[in-house]
Amino acid sequence: MIYKEMPLSWKRTFITLWVGCFITGLGFSMTMPFMPLFMESIGSFSRTELNFYSGFAFSATFLAQAIVSPYWGNLADRKGRKLMCLRASGVMTFTILFTGMANSVWMIIGLRFLQGAFSGYVNNATAFMAGEAPEGHSGAVISQMMTASVTGNLIGPMVGGAIAGVLGYRAPFYIVGCLMALVFLLTLTTQEHFTPISAKEMKPMKEIFAGLSNRKLIYTMFITTLLVQSSLMSISPIISLLVKQLMHNQGNVSFVSGVVAAMPGFGTLLVAARLGTKMDEVGPLKILLVGLSLAFVFFIPMYFAHTPMLLGFWRFLLGMASAAMLPAVQTVLTKSVPHEAFGRIFSWNQSFQAAGGMFGPMLGSAIASVFSYQSVFLFTASFVLFDLFLVLAFRKEA
Template sequence: MAYTLSVPFFPLFLHQDLGLTSGLEAWAGVSISISFLISGLCAPFWGSLADKYGSKPMLVRSGVGLAAAHLANYFVYDLFTFILVRIFQGLMAGFSPASVTLVGTNTPDKHVGYALGVISTSTAAGGIIGPLAGGILSQWVGLRGCFIASGVITLISAVIVLGVKEVREKRSGARPSVLQDLKRAAATPRLLRIYGLILVVSVSVLVLEPLLTIFVVQLGADESNAMLSAGIVFSAVGVATVLTGSRWGRIGGKIGYGKTLIIGLIGGGLGNLLQAVVSHLAGFAMLRFGYGLFFAAVYPALNALIVQHADADFRGRAVSLSQTASQLGIVIGPLLGGFLGGWIGIPLVFLLTGIALLGSAWYVQASGFDRPQIARARQENRETLSNIVKNDSSGPS
């Protein structure tokens, strides 16, 4: 919630508070991508420290650092300093992965699925509440006040972690390197195709992040109420995902996850095509909600397909590699979207993402991910798949 309370409104902050008038889309994309890029580069280092000292210290480290970054934004008055703060925020990132690791390794096996499901639901709830709360709060205290709120929330989270008891287990043997995992994944071409799809899907989602708030203003929202209007638009997809994510998981268990993936990609692609030609704010919000109803099927299906196609002793690491593909998309998406939005216009970006998703649907159909042997694997791994679907219905955050 602390993230979505302020980050979706970066374009308005750049324009209204920092006085940026040209290249707004591009700089909004840079400001979002730079943090994820630095976070991805630092992730192995923080991960090694977590292995050595535990996840709890990493949670506290990240929580305090992120809180400082959010609070620092309150005092930013030029673009260069803002980018520096975003770089620092990337250095301090890692709160969500560390929290998942802490819960997963300190929860009894029979309750792990439920505990991770709670985290997934909480993440989705934050994605819904954050933009709405940020939009409402900005009416009272302005954009800078949202940064203060984000910092306080993050700091409170870090303080709460101090009261958590972590039980650490000694690792047996050396853990395979990422390079070894990549080589093993390369031996299964279908896994590589799924990772490619995850990259495309992640880019299609994040390419729009620096543009949505600007597009809301272009559709006629008054700048004084733009944050509230943008908050509603951002939350629409989250609401739709919460309503239908688990249902798509059950449908996939019956008809095949390849089929639900195709349905989700087609629905998401058509939704983006329609958003390219919308001319009213209310219609745009409704289309975002409709897009979310279908797109909620995509990430659970992709993760379930990874479990189906990976060997039993490689499934956990195969899913972890999918997060690498997703993170790459999270870095590329905002940067690409920012430059494309300023070059060809935002409607054409919606058009391109729609075509990309429809092309992905055709590729999935042509590749035949749900063949008979996969159906047998689905039956054997029903319990594992249900946990994956439950925990990943909200996509990247």
């Protein structure tokens, strides 16, 4: 194993950032499943109002992230990734703690917008370790870092739901805030070997895009990231309300919501490594097309699911399909852009991903208000189908 051959300082940095990514994923997902229930507990809202506020709270984080990601990507290329990790974990500490103290939905929405504007710990920690990895081993290191955040996202909803069910909805926010303070302190101890790049030496984005021979494919990948993320996030703000409806408001809704929310993570974790190997063998575009096709198929039965168990089962399968989508997009971008443009191209892709995280919840909340919670799955299935045809149309440019 590569880790046995590396010096002790490298191992400490790797373990520290791995733990940081795990806690960040854990903390972000711990509070997601019951956010609408938390809002419901601090005010009196109609179903339409609750759907709107829930969707707005989810989208606020991603709206801010979509706006500022290119700026942070540019700054990271000039100042280093460690500073970006400290910025993200430090701000997240306070925004999450104050969210737990919120007494109005607008305070929650404002804090989540601020959190999104300063987010990016996982992406920067992954880039940090990729830069520190020895030649020929960056793929293995990046894979391990991605496993940390996926594992945290997987466990988070169940842990958060269990804590909320026992101690109330505010307790998980206080716990996550303390954990993020720990991440900040741990990150402070890491060592980064970074060579700054002056602003004058960086090519403008217009010049970079003008030099790409396969611009249409790059744009298609950006749109794919947007549509896939929108589809995956569309049910997020109302999943606890859907589970509550399916359970007829009986039993521990917070915990069951957490389990249902976590099921895609189980599916992704099960097949991610195997799909990564297969992607190198047959090419990322083929894997992407398979993932989109399966996601479309798995969304349809969710509309007919009448128990949380059935909904969780189909979300588990959707997680397996999602492992073949966004990673494939990132691999296509890696192989399609020059090395010196990686940072900013990926920051633009991150902006599209954040935009999907913004539009998906808002659209899902609107659809649920007009039709039903289950109708969201039919609309998102149509997005995936459209994207499938779009990728088919432009894959020849690969």
